[in-house]
Amino acid sequence: MLQGTRIIEVEGLGPGPFAAMWLADMGADVICVHRKGGGVTPGMPERSVLDRGKRSIALDLKDPEDIKTFLALVATADGLIEGFRPGVMERLGIGPEACQAVNPALVFGRMTGWGQDSALSETAGHDLNYISLSGALWYASNPGDAPLTPATLVGDIGGGAMYLVGGMLAGLLRAKTSGAGTVVDAAIYDGSAHMMNLLMSIRQAGGFGETRGQNLLDGPHWSRSYACADGGYMTVQCLEPKFYAQFLALLELSEDADFKQQFDSNTWPVLTARLAGIFAAQPRAHWAALFDGTDACVAPVLSPDEALHHPMNARGAWVEHDGVLQAAPAPRFADASAGPQAAWAPAASPERGAHSAEILAELGLNKD
16 A cells, blocks of 8 residues: 555554554555664564565764665655654754655654653653553443553554554655655644543443443443353443344343443442353353354453454464464455455565665666
């Protein structure tokens, strides 16, 4: 879908590389500028899944000659992604002004936690910090428990990478027709707050308040996870009465007077405890088989490895390639040239600087 679009990615961590991977998954020519002589970031592999489908050039962005090379590369690009603290790219001489001087149509994507200009823009932070101040973490727990979210998904990826990609695509569309570039200020704080608007619409209708554990999606016995006899877990979220009725029928609770009062919040703690006892009496496989294929809105909690082998993965959402488990591109497009999703195989992740000579030749520059 993005064939013919070139994105320059300045090596970074987390949401920036993820956003660039997503653009590469959709066909963009993504060139990652890795640090010349730089080592692998602790905790990351030598050839990361996040680099799949990209090309790599190694440059020293403190070297004047390599800065010239960088700007020559920028002149050929449609977009750029960087994830430094505010002001770092400017101090290197390759901020938006310098880059758009050589390429006025460039979409300059900036990925930070707190934004380019805020009370905390110069302050360090991580995923949980950003979403805690934005309000996105507030409802993320069972009653009485400390808030906890899936690592990086709400902040770095949801509020960060996905908003950066959305902003980049909007900028690229405008640049195609107007020739005018833009600067995308994607802040995890902003994006994670924006994602709360679905809950804010429910709050308008009285379904959500300030108290955790007493709201439509975080309080009821029919909207939570339950432990099973073997240590596995099942998720239950049968919001609509017709689905809740199926849930009760399968558990043989349809005639239970207390369970009939689905939306009576006074009964939720007691009914939660009762369901906890019911689910704890059987292993996960028992419950998965009971609810499989029904509209009761119940599903087992699978690890990524288990998801790979689940029948649902006939869609090919998870693949294992050269011993590396990873998720296939999303979303999907009705394009015959793309081939069946289940047959998709990831493009290799390059070694650092693997395409330096090739890219320099494309730019008409001499090799080192």
